[in-house]
Amino acid sequence: MPETSGPTGRTPETHVIDFRAAEQLLNARDPRGAVKLLDSVIAAHPENTAARLLRARAFFAAAQLRPAELEFTVVLEREPDNAYAHFALGRTYERQGRPDQARRHFRLAAALDPNPEYLKAAHFDS
16 A cells, blocks of 8 residues: 555655656746645655755745745755855845845855855955
């Protein structure tokens, strides 16, 4: 008998499939579809940081900035050295018109990873 994770009958394998499908939807510019798939994955596996990061990216792509901010923050609480999450949270703050908070996260991203995009956003020269 297959292992299920709740009354919906969803299996861990189904969650992996949903995660991969959400990645494809995001790449195909359907962030809202990605969020819908990831909601069930995160409900079953709230500790899954990769799923939360993907959902944060999907929220950002859908211009749902407050939910994106909350998800990126959860990721950073669990992985404070995640340069990409700092950078993406910086972009989220930037789009919200919060430049001081954005600059802080851009600089943290650049300090953690000297990626040229992170360095450019950090504005260390100003």
